[in-house]
Amino acid sequence: ILNVEQSPQSLHVQEGDSTNFTCSFPSSNFYALHWYRWETAKSPEALFVMTLNGDEKKKGRISATLNTKEGYSYLYIKGSQPEDSATYLCAFQDSGGSNYKLTFGKGTLLTVNP
Amino acid sequence: KAGVTQTPRYLIKTRGQQVTLSCSPISGHRSVSWYQQTPGQGLQFLFEYFSETQRNKGNFPGRFSGRQFSNSRSEMNVSTLELGDSALYLCASSLGGAYEKLFFGSGTQLSVL
Numbered sequence: 001i002l003n004v005e006q007s008p009q010s011l012h013v014q015e016g017d018s019t020n021f022t023c024s025f026p027s028s029n030f031y032a033l034h035w036y037r038w039e040t041a042k043s044p045e046a047l048f049v050m051t052l053n054g055d056e057k058k059k060g061r062i063s064a065t066l067n068t069k070e071g072y073s074y075l076y077i078k079g080s081q082p083e084d085s086a087t088y089l090c091a092f093q094d095s096g097g098s099n100y101k102l103t104f105g106k107g108t109l110l111t112v113n114p
Numbered sequence: 115k116a117g118v119t120q121t122p123r124y125l126i127k128t129r130g131q132q133v134t135l136s137c138s139p140i141s142g143h144r145s146v147s148w149y150q151q152t153p154g155q156g157l158q159f160l161f162e163y164f165s166e167t168q169r170n171k172g173n174f175p176g177r178f179s180g181r182q183f184s185n186s187r188s189e190m191n192v193s194t195l196e197l198g199d200s201a202l203y204l205c206a207s208s209l210g211g212a213y214e215k216l217f218f219g220s221g222t223q224l225s226v227l
Contacts, residue, residue, distance in 0.1 A: 034215065089157070099212060100210075101159045102216070104157040
């Protein structure tokens with residue numbers, strides 16, 4: 001059973017703060033690591049798909065890094081805004097027979113206070 | 115471009131009944147995946163279909179089944195419902211290749227009484 005852990009479980013920050021959270025995944029059989037944002041009453045939305053060790057992705061104020069050798073990825077949000085409030089999910093895709101299956105972590109719930 | 119459409123949005127059933135959920139993917143997407151979300155759990159993978167073939171299956175009992183039609187629309191069926199089947203069921207579509215991001219529907223909230 002694959003274990004994908006996210007920390008912290010929840011986070012409260014003030015508008016303008018920068019923040020980051022962690023996703024830990026198995027360091028063997030790596031295929032890809034996904035990040036999704038899930039706002040309340042909406043559908044999860046893809047942020048990044050990361051495939052190579054050392055990958056860095058950026059979308060506006062949000063960026064992510066990937067370390068496949070040690071099995072972790074960081075998501076950074078610079079200058080948090082209230083509209084960034086959401087649950088951030090990471091999902092691991094392994095290179096075994098389950099290429100098309102994503103194993104999700106339980107998410108980090110971010111609340112940005114105005 | 116229309117997004118992923120799931121119907122119905124809400125469903126209430128009683129134990130022992132069966133239920134069928136529907137998912138229409140984004141036009142051109144050939145892969146449909148199904149996930150279950152329960153309180154305290156992350157999204158749990160049910161199965162994935164591509165061009166009418168199941169490519170992957172999660173660790174769920176045989177009461178959970180699915181299928182995909184030639185137009186890529188997919189249905190998920192749960193037979194002999196149990197209280198623990200109460201959950202949000204999400205489907206997601208993609209082009210179906212490696213490293214593809216998923217596009218999720220709004221989900222079907224199933225309550226089993």
